[in-house]
Amino acid sequence: MLTHFIGGEPVGAGRPFPVHDPVTGTVIRQVHEADPEVVDRAVRAAREAARDWAALPVGERAGWMRRLAEGVESRFDDLVSAEITDTGTSLDQTRLDIPRGIANLRAFAEIAAQRPDDAFHLSGVLSYTVRRPLGVVAAIVPWNSPFLLMTWKLAPALVAGNTVVVKPSEHTPGPAAVLAEICADAGLPPGVVNVIFGHGSAGRLLVEHPGVDAVTFTGSAGTGSAIMRIVADRVKPISFELGGKNAGLVFEDCDLDRAVEGSVRSVFTNGGQTCLCTERLYVERPVFEEFAARLAARAQEVEPQPMISMEHREKVLSFYALARSEGAKVLTGGGVPTFGDPRDSGYFVEPTVVTGLSEWSRFNREEIFGPVCHVAPFDSETEAIDLANGSEYGLAATLWTADLGRAHRVAQRLEAGLVWVNTWNVRDLRTPYGGAKLSGIGREGGVRSLDFYSEPTTITIKLEQPDA
Numbered sequence: 021m022l023t024h025f026i027g028g029e030p031v032g033a034g035r036p037f038p039v040h041d042p043v044t045g046t047v048i049r050q051v052h053e054a055d056p057e058v059v060d061r062a063v064r065a066a067r068e069a070a071r072d073w074a075a076l077p078v079g080e081r082a083g084w085m086r087r088l089a090e091g092v093e094s095r096f097d098d099l100v101s102a103e104i105t106d107t108g109t110s111l112d113q114t115r116l117d118i119p120r121g122i123a124n125l126r127a128f129a130e131i132a133a134q135r136p137d138d139a140f141h142l143s144g145v146l147s148y149t150v151r152r153p154l155g156v157v158a159a160i161v162p163w164n165s166p167f168l169l170m171t172w173k174l175a176p177a178l179v180a181g182n183t184v185v186v187k188p189s190e191h192t193p194g195p196a197a198v199l200a201e202i203c204a205d206a207g208l209p210p211g212v213v214n215v216i217f218g219h220g221s222a223g224r225l226l227v228e229h230p231g232v233d234a235v236t237f238t239g240s241a242g243t244g245s246a247i248m249r250i251v252a253d254r255v256k257p258i259s260f261e262l263g264g265k266n267a268g269l270v271f272e273d274c275d276l277d278r279a280v281e282g283s284v285r286s287v288f289t290n291g292g293q294t295c296l297c298t299e300r301l302y303v304e305r306p307v308f309e310e311f312a313a314r315l316a317a318r319a320q321e322v323e324p325q326p327m328i329s330m331e332h333r334e335k336v337l338s339f340y341a342l343a344r345s346e347g348a349k350v351l352t353g354g355g356v357p358t359f360g361d362p363r364d365s366g367y368f369v370e371p372t373v374v375t376g377l378s379e380w381s382r383f384n385r386e387e388i389f390g391p392v393c394h395v396a397p398f399d400s401e402t403e404a405i406d407l408a409n410g411s412e413y414g415l416a417a418t419l420w421t422a423d424l425g426r427a428h429r430v431a432q433r434l435e436a437g438l439v440w441v442n443t444w445n446v447r448d449l450r451t452p453y454g455g456a457k458l459s460g461i462g463r464e465g466g467v468r469s470l471d472f473y474s475e476p477t478t479i480t481i482k483l484e485q486p487d488a
């Protein structure tokens with residue numbers, strides 16, 4: 021039974037709930053669900069630790085991040101195992117995600133330790149800025165890449181001097197439980213990191229708690245909107261990384277082999293359960309038929325990944341049915357694979373490519389979050405940009421072109437937080453990360469994270485004037 025981690029101690033309170041293996045559908049763990057008392061205890065523990073943690077020099081907090089990174093390295097196999105068990109994702113994906121999480125811990129340590137404060141001197145007046153932590157941060161994270169996405173919040177929040185209560189997804193408590201053990205083993209002061217488990221109701225209790233000073237959330241736009249309403253009365257700072265309906269633009273002049281392979285990655289990685297995955301592909305008409313046929317052929321070779329839950333599988337399958345009812349041509353997939361082994365009880369769906377739907381179809385407007393994309397032709401650069409921008413979401417976009425001028429021109433006109441050219445999901449940790457429109461509020465990554473997790477105070481002093 022997984023227990024919460026509060027004030028440096030395991031806390032086994034709250035009714036148990038089961039976690040299922042997405043590969044076979046069997047129950048793999050029981051976990052305690054945080055009730056109001058558990059949430060209150062976690063927030064109080066974080067508050068008690070806040071003053072001393074904030075008082076540490078930033079270099080010492082950076083040192084703690086490096087020690088946590090070493091702790092993660094020493095428990096690497098346990099984290100890989102916890103992540104694979106809970107998410108059903110591939111070993112290859114996990115072996116990318118965990119080191120990237122470690123890199124986050126180290127990168128934010130460096131960025132914070134080296135960051136200069138503002139200072140201006142004008143006409144005998146000196147103005148400088150100091151940054152104070154926000155206090156207690158609630159970090160609510162989703163089930164895809166759970167360790168990586170947790171470190172994105174934890175590392176900058178801690179190094180900026182906040183204490184944190186983390187609530188991982190109900191589907192993926194395992195990696196956060198290992199991280200709690202790492203914090204305890206490293207001797208991190210009690211209450212600096214607290215982990216509580218539970219469903220959305222536990223997240224809601226946490227966000228509502230008056231002792232929480234700020235909320236950082238990664239998840240669906242619907243939940244983001246619900247959290248916004250909860251925090252509105254207290255005007256708590258929020259940072260939101262939400263969903264996407266990401267477009268890929270394939271121009272005739274591109275290297276088509278690379279565009280096909282890149283699109284296979286961007287559509288099907290992790291069963292499409294990465295917020296950066298492409299769900300809408302637009303292809304310049306002269307290469308449309310060839311591209312669509314080649315993508316569909318490659319999709320048939322992709323190893324299916326399980327969806328995170330039976331409920332999510334049903335959602336993805338309902339979009340496959342919707343595509344048919346909206347008049348799509350299914351180029352490949354559209355169903356459930358059979359294996360002839362225990363995976364037949366798991367949460368798999370077929371990698372799927374469809375075409376022929378209107379831009380106004382629900383299929384092309386709503387985030388599906390599965391291994392599926394719609395492919396449509398375009399006839400001009402302007403049309404391609406309009407199609408890509410014709411979404412309520414604005415997280416990521418990908419361009420495939422050999423024309424450098426076009427790459428810059430188009431990329432700068434796309435309403436997306438991240439644009440890749442001739443590649444996908446390659447990112448320097450110092451760059452801003454996040455989305456426009458329904459895809460989020462604010463940016464995390466590099467100094468942008470530190471900006472969110474701290475509040476500037478500008479101090480202005482009249483200096484003594486020397487005699488004229």
Ligand SMILES: NC(=O)C1=CN([C@@H]2O[C@H](COP(=O)(O)OP(=O)(O)OC[C@H]3O[C@@H](n4cnc5c(N)ncnc54)[C@H](O)[C@@H]3O)[C@@H](O)[C@H]2O)C=CC1
Pocket residue numbers: 160161162163164169187188189190218219220221222223224225227238239240241242243244246247261262263264294295296387389415454455459460
């Ligand atoms: N923009 C980005 O960086 C990323 C966005 N995502 C998005 O996350 C979604 C998939 O993750 P899910 O876990 O299904 O999202 P979700 O929104 O259902 O849940 C996310 C987290 O919020 C909690 N939660 C649910 N209702 C809540 C409430 N009322 N108050 C407080 N907490 C609540 C859940 O328990 C979970 O821990 C997709 O929409 C995906 O695009 C995922 C990864 C990265």
Ligand SMILES: O=C(O)/C=C/C=C(\O)C(=O)O
Pocket residue numbers: 120164165168293294295296445446447
């Ligand atoms: O590694 C990165 O820079 C970003 C990774 C993001 C995800 O895994 C995600 O949003 O799901």
